Amino acid sequence: MNLQLRKTKLPIVKQAQNTKSALLLITVVALFVQSCAAVKGPSGGPVDTTPPEVITISPANRSLHFKGGKISIEFSEYLDERTVDNAIRISPLLSGRPEFVLRKKTLLFDFPEDLIQNQTYVITLGRTLTDEHGVSLAQPVQIAYSTGNTIDEGNISGRIFSANSFSAHLWKIDPTTINDSLFAEKPHFVSEADDNGNYKFQFLASGNYKILAIDNRMTGLPLIPSRMEYGLPWVYSVSLDTSQSVSGIHMMPFSEPEDFRIIKGNWLGPDWGQVTLNRAVPKGSRIGSAYIMPESGIPVNAKTYLDPLDSSMVQVQIAHPAEPGVSSIVIESILLGDSVLMNSGKLDVRVPAAFDTAEINWNLPKRMTNLQPEKESQPYLDCIISHPVIFPKDISKNIRLEDSDSLEVEVKIKIISPFHFKMLPIEGWGSDEKYKLTILGERLHTTSGESIIDSVSIFSISVSDYPSFGSLEGRISGSRKDKLLVVASSAEKELPIATSVVNSDNVFTFEKLPEGLVRLMVFQDSDMNNQYSHGSAIPHKQAEWFAVVPDTFEVRANWDKVISAIHLGEVD
Secondary structure, X not given: OOOOOOOOOOOOOOOOOOHHHHHHHHHHHHHHXXXXXXXXXXXXXXXXXXXXXXXXXXXXXXXXXXXXXXXXXXXXXXXXXXXXXXXXXXXOOOOOOOOOEEEOOEEEEEEOOOOOOOOEEXXXXXXXXXXXXXXXXXXXXXXXXXXXXXXXXXXXXXXXXXXXXXXXXXXXXXOOOOOOOHHHOOOOEEEEOXXXXXXXXXXXXXXXXXXXXXXXXXXXXXXXXXXXXXXXXXXXOEEEOOOOEEOOOOEOOEOOOOOOOEEEEEEEEOOEEEEEEOOOOOOOOXXXXXXXXXXXXXXXXXXXXXXXXXXXXEEEXXXXXXXXXEEEEEEEEEEEOOEEEEEEEEEEEEEOOOOOOOOOOEEEOOOEXXXXXXXXXXXXXXXXXXXXXXXXXXXXXXXXXXXXOOOEOOEEEEEEXXXXXXXXXXXXXXXXXXXXXXXXXXXXXXXXXXXXXOOEEEEEXXXXXXXXXXXXXEEEEOOOOOOEEEEEXXXXXXOEEEEEEOOOOOEEEEEEEEOEEEEEEEEEOOOOOOOOOOOEOOOOEOOOOEEXXXXXXXXXXXXXXXXXXXXXXXXX
């Protein structure tokens, strides 16, 4: 604050005036001047979003006959010192890691002098390196030095298709040696993918390489397949010649499913209980034999039912009330086709002497339920009860369905389990129709005689208009192998909608797709299981070849859309 002083005639202060008053006046004026001098400009301003850049490198990038020694890298902005160490990787690995020192905008470190002859060393500055405002490098920076006469010029690039952040790991291998445990070692080279998933390894020597995509949080660490999300390419290894560039090595990460195990259980009624698994049971699986082992040591055979609302839960029912005390619930297996998902699961539960049966009620349908059927594909209405009951053979006498004109509608019923039955009007659900469903509970009771809370349960069923669909047809061009499938996914939700086989004329057709934008992925179904196979790290099995079409395609109701040919190139 600028103060302009001007001469002012001050009144003569009488000698008798209190000296303390004069001192107080002086103090106030001094504080006022001080406060004015301390005023600063307004805070705030635009947030710094400019990524830091490398300005100079010494010795210069791509220097030959490199013998180690001091290296300096100057940046356009001050860096966050806390991000330096973890953001820098040197390949091949050195016997000792250099100590990095940050002085203002310059990064300094000593490169060891005991280097391999005729070797290209690559320093990678990863995107976790940030400036003091937390802004990351726009792209990873790679700096190459050669101890010989030339810089290795080979490179491998591709894209990692994931919504999360990933890096690529690379190992140079001896193709004559099979080593499935290679991924469990630290990588020889690391490349962070950018925001679009693109990665690139530069300055590679001739030879053979194995590659892996891994969650950014695990960058540089050995792979533990059961604990880390990772991805594999469709080639077992990549072969490089001098100065060769290999592109299009794409990967689609996944998480290996944990082995199935029982994590908790409860005995909920005289003759039934439930166990919870660590993950959902895949559709089409079957549960093997099960039994209850009470303290008496005499096993009791049990029937099992997959919970219709939560496929990670299995309902277990026996023919007679269980013995009070501690019993073991044993499920001998869970199978999917020829694959064994779980081989014997066991859990101890306590069987009470008495049970609270006051909460037997309907889980589905809800009191107000909305259905969205298709004209050609009518959904059954799920009717699910909280406890196992004995459904009478003539259960239709317990059910009355009326339309909006109060006319009774004839239904067909399927009993799925003691917890679950389904119903559907014989003529199908009417478009934009409302129904009243009445279920009489008086004839529904458990094996021990308990009945449902409400003797009469009433539900309102609203049916939406039949949705409209469009079709999509296209052709695959380019040299390729057979067994190609095309997956259409919602571009907005990124969820698969439908799959089409590419026929002998290289044509694929989706007859019924919902309105909206769709994205297409093409893959080679080598194992012919009608779904994309990600492969495995240990034992090493490459993933199936795939390609994601970069364009999106609009599907409109009642329209037949033919798209231009999709060129995929060679499938190895």
